[in-house]
Amino acid sequence: MGPVDYVQVALTAPEVAPLLTGLRQEYDARYGHGAGESVLDVDAGEFESPTGAFVVLVDDGTTVAGGGIRRIDETVVEIKRMWTNPDYRRQGYAIRMLRELAGLARQLGYQTVRLETGHAQPEALALYRRLGFVEIGSYGPYENATAFELDLDAVTAKPRH
Known part of the structure; x- marks a missing residue:
């Protein structure tokens, strides 16, 4: 695989389309038909400057991975x-994306990053726990979601390996 570059884009950018399609398909497969519609539950403007951002990793025109941040308070x-694109999984791209978003x-x-994931995504649950995210009570609209939080001050105090 060639070099991969971060690109900060709007949620409506062409590079994001494969990501949103992939998420819809993944959620439908893991949680049942229609679950993928949840990718539309947040307005695209919430991922824009000055309070948010959306980043994709691109490899020679292929969207490898992506994610966004949006303000809670x-x-x-x-x-x-x-x-993460299935063809690029298990290569560290999710970790790189999480580090980029935390940065x-x-x-x-x-000061704090939160996220939610579901029971049918054991790889994500394991990754967040391994990276030091702490499980917290659910805060969003998904009743059965597992929520995590990361104190950014604690992360910057730890040496990187």
């Missing part, structure tokens, strides 16, 4: 729309 940001959150002045 003045100190807390939420990561949403995390996805953007810090630059925008946030």
Whole structure:
């Protein structure tokens, strides 16, 4: 595989379309027909500057991975729309994306990152736990979601390996 570059884009950018399609298909497969419609539950404007951002990793025109951050309040940001192209999984792209999004959150002045995932995504649950995210009570519209939080100050205090 060739080099992969981060690109900060609007949620409506062409590079994001494969990500949203992939998420819809994945949610439908894991949670049942219609579950993929949840990718439309947040207005695209919430992922834009100055309070949010959306980033994709692109490899020679192919969207490899992506994710966005959106403001919850003045100190807390939420990561949403995390996805990795199935052809690129198990290569560290999700970790790179999480680090990039956490870095953007810090630059925008946030102190805490939150996210939610579902029971049918054991790979995501394991990844977030391994990276130091702490399980918290559900805060969003999904009753059965598992919610996590990461203190960005604690992350920057840890040495990187």
